[in-house]
Amino acid sequence: MSHARRTAGAAIDDASAQGRRALVIYLPVGYPDVDTSIEAARTAVAAGADIIELGLPYSDPGMDGPLVAAAAQQALDGGVRIADVMRAVEEVAATGAAVLVMTYYNPVLRYGVERFAREIAEAGGAGLITPDLIPDEAGEWIAAADAHGLDKVFLVAPSSTSERLELTAHASRGFVYAASTMGVTGVRAAIGAHAEALVSRTRAAGAERVCVGIGVSDAQQAAEVAGYADGVIVGSAAVRALGSAAGAEGLDALRTLVEDLADGVRQGTVAS
Amino acid sequence: MTETSGPGGTAPLRAATGPYFGDYGGRFVPEALIAALDDLSVAWDKARVDPTFALELSTLARDYTGRPSPITEVPRFARSAGGVRIVLKREDLNHTGSHKINNVLGQALLTKRIGKTRVIAETGAGQHGVATATAAALFGLECTVYMGEEDTRRQALNVARMRLLGAEVVPVTSGSRTLKDAINEAFRDWVTNVETTNYVFGTVAGPHPFPALVRDLQKVIGEEARAQMLERFDALPDAVVACVGGGSNAMGIFHAFLDDADVALIGCEAAGDGMDTERHAATISKGVPGVLHGAKSYLLQDEDGQTIESHSISAGLDYPGVGPEHAWLADLGRASYRGISDAEAMEAFALLSRTEGIIPAIESAHALAGALTLGRELVDGGADPAQTTILVSLSGRGDKDVETAIDWFGLTGNGGPGLRGADEEADG
């Protein structure tokens, strides 16, 4: 079945029309198992997430810290396949949230870039976030995404030069993902001071929407980031909450976290 | 893809500098690393044409590494290769015991030039880790080496050497706990500490500029060997044989011969339990193109693009990827690649030890085994053994592998007879 696809841009714009910032929640498919991960994503949507990033577990997740890497490994050990990710996209998109798939490039390349794009679109997915694919190398993905009207979310980092910010801003559709700090995913006590400057530099380079991720883990940090970014991305903390207990208790912990974060992204705009 | 000569192109193969080698190579890394890779590329482009840098490097090569390394003819070993002439390029005689030091001294000099104070490295067999720790000690740099937990066990001697040299060794417990996971962990460190830290990559894989940079620092092997062959035998070899993990000693010795069309170039990949089994590390022979550790190249992967764990008795060859320049040379047909099983490698390991008094690294023993087979093939095909020469890259020495040899050959106990080959009469 095919849905009216919700794009990341629409989700962010609707949030700002409501006077708040968008909340983006990352969850790897297959952690702790495929059905629970889908249930977790639905729970996050019900608790206030505007965009769901479904992680495609990969054997060599070079951008991920121990929390997400261990979750991905558990998912792979459980036998998760790309077909499961496509099913998760379809089921989560049915909630009405925008659904992006966060994936390293090799699984897409091996599956077939055009085939991957087509199946994401057919499942009602918004597009892809590609942490190890820079626009310079992304010709094939960009062509496939354009052909299927998919979001292309590329990353920028505090070390990005102005030229690279421009290149990335222009290659992206949906939003630009600003990495708050130099480093891998994980839960951090404080969001890097670089993040705010990076967001304004990325806007100045032509980005329509900029969301900040990596390290954001509680409502206070979410509020802080919501003071300057269009969206707040939370990954490791969501994975940690879901993994804190088995079954319904893990889902409850996730719900509580996302509700808190959703409050945070509201406060941020008020405060700023 | 305009930077290299393609099939039918007119540019010499030796002129390829990346970022692409045909369809392979590139930079499939997080944006956060691009600035550091750009800095490194710029620094290298300057250094490689800077006479001061060249002098610093060649002085270190002579006074510290002990270059040029000699070539050694091994006639007693070569009897098992149909009687062809076999000549070894002796990288095992370098300080620290392998070719890895050539790369590391250059990258350590470069680290100084870009003003960084800390180096990190991945290591499989431990040779690249030992070399990096050595260079860090020599240059007063802080050093952290990532090593798969499985490999810290296989190569305990090298772990101790690194720590003696002042380096921190971090056992990596993620994934398959071998070289590929050590590389992931090193990239994670680099992206976090890139302001102070340079990643001294150990082979001709990884994102640009590493394949070209490491190749440039290793090509001295082939340049010396080519001149030494001409001087001693007045002829180029018929074939050059090297083992291929990531591919640095092989690119190093192949490079000078790339445009000598009559010289066959043969890379020996680890076939582990055998090419017809699932347990091997024969990336080019058995893999398909994909992206791993920042570059497009051949790769052992499943239908979903998940990396398949490799298997080899040799920690230094136990890697599911391979450098992009090898992938390109394989597609062009300029170099060919074959699998050597654990058993074949260990047989060659023992044979060189007892016929020539040289204990090779198990990695290098794969090249030796390849030379044995190739020699017999050439003679069976009608070549005159007296007129046939094979040059082998003896990339390292076997001290680190004695534990493995004790297990493989059952050398336990308090003494006993020397090893003899099954079909070998006591000779000489």
Ligand SMILES: Cc1ncc(COP(=O)(O)O)c(C=O)c1O
């Ligand atoms: C002696 C020796 N030879 C070969 C290798 C394989 O590396 P490469 O293929 O980059 O030469 C290693 C790696 O550890 C090694 O120690």
